[in-house]
Amino acid sequence: MVQVKLILGDQLNAHHSWFRQADTSVVFVMAELHQEADYVRHHRQKLLAFLAAMRQFAGALTKAGHRVRYFTLDDSARFRDLPELLRFVLEEEKADGFSYQQPDEYRLDQQLAEFCQSLTLDTQCADSEHFVTPKDAWDRYPTHRMEFFYRALRREHKVLLTENGKPEGGRWNFDGDNREALPRAQPLPEPLLFAQDVTDIDAMLDRHGVNSMGNADPKALLWPLSRSQSRQLLSRFLLSAACRNLAATRTP
Amino acid sequence: MTPHGWSLYHSRLSFSLNTKMLHPMEVIRAVEGHWREHPDRVSLAQAEGFIRQVLGWREYVRALYWRHMPGYGRRNYLRAQRSLPSYYWTGKTRMACMAHAIGQSLDYAYAHHIQRLMVTGNFALLAGVHPDEVDQWYLGIYIDAVEWVEMPNTRGMSQYADGGLMGSKPYAASGQYIHKMSHYCENCVYSVREKTGEGSCPFNSLYWHFLDRNRERLKDNARLKLVYANWDRQSLEKRQATLQTAARYLREIDQL
Numbered sequence: 001m002v003q004v005k006l007i008l009g010d011q012l013n014a015h016h017s018w019f020r021q022a023d024t025s026v027v028f029v030m031a032e033l034h035q036e037a038d039y040v041r042h043h044r045q046k047l048l049a050f051l052a053a054m055r056q057f058a059g060a061l062t063k064a065g066h067r068v069r070y071f072t073l074d075d076s077a078r079f080r081d082l083p084e085l086l087r088f089v090l091e092e093e094k095a096d097g098f099s100y101q102q103p104d105e106y107r108l109d110q111q112l113a114e115f116c117q118s119l120t121l122d123t124q125c126a127d128s129e130h131f132v133t134p135k136d137a138w139d140r141y142p143t144h145r146m147e148f149f150y151r152a153l154r155r156e157h158k159v160l161l162t163e164n165g166k167p168e169g170g171r172w173n174f175d176g177d178n179r180e181a182l183p184r185a186q187p188l189p190e191p192l193l194f195a196q197d198v199t200d201i202d203a204m205l206d207r208h209g210v211n212s213m214g215n216a217d218p219k220a221l222l223w224p225l226s227r228s229q230s231r232q233l234l235s236r237f238l239l240s241a242a243c244r245n246l247a248a249t250r251t252p
Numbered sequence: 253m254t255p256h257g258w259s260l261y262h263s264r265l266s267f268s269l270n271t272k273m274l275h276p277m278e279v280i281r282a283v284e285g286h287w288r289e290h291p292d293r294v295s296l297a298q299a300e301g302f303i304r305q306v307l308g309w310r311e312y313v314r315a316l317y318w319r320h321m322p323g324y325g326r327r328n329y330l331r332a333q334r335s336l337p338s339y340y341w342t343g344k345t346r347m348a349c350m351a352h353a354i355g356q357s358l359d360y361a362y363a364h365h366i367q368r369l370m371v372t373g374n375f376a377l378l379a380g381v382h383p384d385e386v387d388q389w390y391l392g393i394y395i396d397a398v399e400w401v402e403m404p405n406t407r408g409m410s411q412y413a414d415g416g417l418m419g420s421k422p423y424a425a426s427g428q429y430i431h432k433m434s435h436y437c438e439n440c441v442y443s444v445r446e447k448t449g450e451g452s453c454p455f456n457s458l459y460w461h462f463l464d465r466n467r468e469r470l471k472d473n474a475r476l477k478l479v480y481a482n483w484d485r486q487s488l489e490k491r492q493a494t495l496q497t498a499a500r501y502l503r504e505i506d507q508l
Contacts, residue, residue, distance in 0.1 A: 010398050013272040040392045045361040049395060053271055104314070104400045106321040130272045133311045138319035143312070150308030157277070159307060160284055160300060173304075174297035213341055213392060214358040222360075223267055223395060230268035234279060237265060238286045238294075 001025055002093050006086065006100040008108065009036065009050050012057040014227050016101070016129050022065030027093050030058050031071035035081050037210045039107070044216035047205060049223040052198045056226045073208050082108075083115040090121070097122040102135060104128070132157065147173065192236040194229060195220035264362060266396035269306070276306050313404040316417065325387075325403060329415035330422075330466055332380040337506050340372070340389055345508055347454060348440035349430055350375060361395040368394075370433065373410035374425050378458035379505060380465075383413035421475040424462055427453035448493040454501045454508055460491070461498030 003026045005018060018028075032051055051073075058070045069089060079085040090098060098116065102125055103109045116123035132153060134140065142148035151172050154160060160168045202218035224230045268274040280303050287299035317324065339345040343355035353371040357363045363372070368390070376386045383406070390406040391397045408418030427444040431437040437444040437453070446452035447460075460483060463470065470476055483491065501508060 010271050013275070015275065040388055042392045043358075043361040043395065046392070046395050046397070049267065049361075050271070053273065104398055106317075106325070106399070128272065130275060131311060131314060132276055132307060133315060135314075135318050137311065137315035141315070143315065143319075146308055146312045149312050149315070150304060153307050153311065157280075157307070159280060159303060160296075169296045169300070174300045175304075214361055223264075224273070227273045230265075230273040233265060233268060234274065234282055238282060 001097070002027060002095045003097045003099060004029055004086070004090055004093055004095040006030075006098070006112075007057075008101065008103060009054050010104060011101050011128055011130075012053055012227075013128065013130055014057070014060065018101075018126070019061065019064070019066065024067060026067065027089070027095070028058075028061060028066055028068045029071075029086065029089050030054055030068065031076050031082065031085055032073045033071075033076055033082055033085070034073065034208070034210075037073070037205075037208075041211055041213050043214040044202075044205075044212040045214060045221065045223065047210065047212055048198045048201055048216055048218060048221055049225065051201050052196065052221065053223075053225045055201075060226070073204050073210075077208065082111060083118075086115065090119070095121060097124070099124040099126055101126050101128040192233055193222040194224060195222065196225060197221075269310075270396045270398050270401065276310065280306055310401065313408075313418070314400050316404050316408070317400040320414075320417070324407065324414065327407060327413045327415070328383050329413050330380070330411075330469060332377075332382050332411070332413070334379055334381045334502075334505070336376065336381050336385040336389055337379070337508070339506075339508075346441045347375075347508055348442075349434065349436040352436060357393050361393065363394070366433065368405075369410055369423055370425060370430060373406070374423060374430075375455065375458075377411050377422060377424055378455065378462045379502065380462070381411075383407045383411045386411055415469075416473075421473055422462075422466075422470070424459060425455070426459035427455035430455060448490075448497045452497060454498075457494045457498035458501060460494045461502070464491075464495060 005026060005028050007028055007030050009030075009032075018026075032054065037047060055070070058068045061068050071085065076085055079088065086098070089095070098119060098121060100112050103112060112125070116125070137143075137149075141152050151167075154167065154172070155165065158165075162168055197219055198221045199218045202216070205212070224233050265274065265279060269276060269279065283294075283299050283302050287294050287296060337345070339350065340354060341358075343351050343358055345351050345354070349371045353363055353367040356367070357372075373386070373390075387403060387406050390410075391399060391402045394402070404414075404418055408414040410423055412419065412422035427437065427442075431444045440453070441451070442453040443451055444453040444456070447456045463476070463479060463483060467480070471480060486494075
């Protein structure tokens with residue numbers, strides 16, 4: 001009984017229950033895809049960082065005893081899209097089942113749901129085990145204002161609460177205290193920058209004519225590419241004076 | 253917000269979070285624990301502000317995304333139609349705040365929340381750029397941009413294309429506000445003190461042009477009543493001069 005399980009480029013969650021123990025009847029598939037590199041014009045560093053992090057993740061899984069089939073852009077170029085690549089793997093592996101983790105993009109969610117409908121074998125969509133709330137959280141929590149959604153989660157997960165279940169500091173919201181302009185004389189904390197050689201990936205992107213924007217130094221990519229580097233970044237973040245304004249990390 | 257040190261006041265943890273290399277709860281517990289152990293180093297307000305972003309906004313936009321897709325991606329409440337000016341891909345503009353925010357984004361695939369919202373997003377909103385174009389730009393340029401988080405923040409919070417689902421009013425601001433919150437304006441060829449005429453900060457006149465042309469869709473917003481009252485109190489002559497300046501800037505938008 002062979003199970004093929006797909007891991008998407010933004011699903012590098014080493015703590016997922018899929019990876020609890022190595023199982024030779026499970027084949028994990030990871031693929032660098034033209035459809036993902038080209039559907040929008042990405043920053044060069046974004047392409048490099050996602051692909052490099054995917055490769056590191058695949059390497060770590062293999063090292064932990066898992067079976068991984070990894071497709072570089074070179075390997076995947078002959079497939080029209082993700083479903084075609086998956087169909088090829090399912091046949092080659094004589095798979096009895098196919099699973100994927102809940103994608104975080106509507107387009108991929110649709111594509112994979114349609115793909116599964118076209119298959120005769122068993123299919124399953126697993127939780128990505130990343131978010132605090134379920135996919136249908138909008139209908140389960142108060143959502144007319146973010147504030148009440150947030151308070152419900154603070155209560156549910158006992159975050160910044162006193163022993164009596166009250167918000168620390170006597171109120172839920174300190175937004176007003178975080179809105180000052182940056183004082184000029186503030187010493188600047190040293191950022192933690194990595195310097196990773198991804199010239200092979202850069203050359204591959206050139207080879208495939210992937211359109212991108214922005215600047216990159218493929219000899220010294222500064223983004224964290226693994227869980228351990230991400231942990232280092234978190235530690236540095238807590239220790240550094242950057243705590244001065246933690247709130248400026250939001251992502252529009 | 254300052255022209256120096258691109259990563260100084262944010263953590264750049266969002267790439268690790270959005271690729272799922274870090275779990276949100278692990279980051280939240282680390283920050284909460286750090287505050288409990290070292291209340292002298294990090295204040296409750298700072299810890300709460302950060303946790304609000306990760307536990308509050310991040311989960312909220314994902315919930316919103318899944319509840320409202322695919323229709324959300326087609327919303328254009330303000331009927332904005334313009335193309336994104338070419339300097340979004342080059343950083344080549346004389347507006348100092350825009351040149352810096354875009355230039356840094358091109359160099360580092362990162363800009364902090366305030367630059368994204370108050371500078372580049374605000375300009376696109378004031379100029380009336382089609383939300384599809386703004387969406388594509390944000391989705392491409394930022395290292396942490398995955399559609400579920402990028403789209404509600406861009407189309408909703410920044411461009412008000414969802415008509416107020418994400419934010420209670422458009423995140424529109426004049427040059428005065430950018431000046432108050434940053435150090436960009438002192439070295440800009442445009443004068444942030446001037447509202448009209450050649451050399452005036454484009455954000456100033458475009459701000460009023462935005463409010464004036466979208467009046468029918470925004471006038472009933474309680475949070476904008478005072479703003480419209482301020483506009484109406486200005487003399488007709490002054491209002492016309494402001495709108496004329498803005499109209500000229502919009503005609504020459506690629507040359508600003």
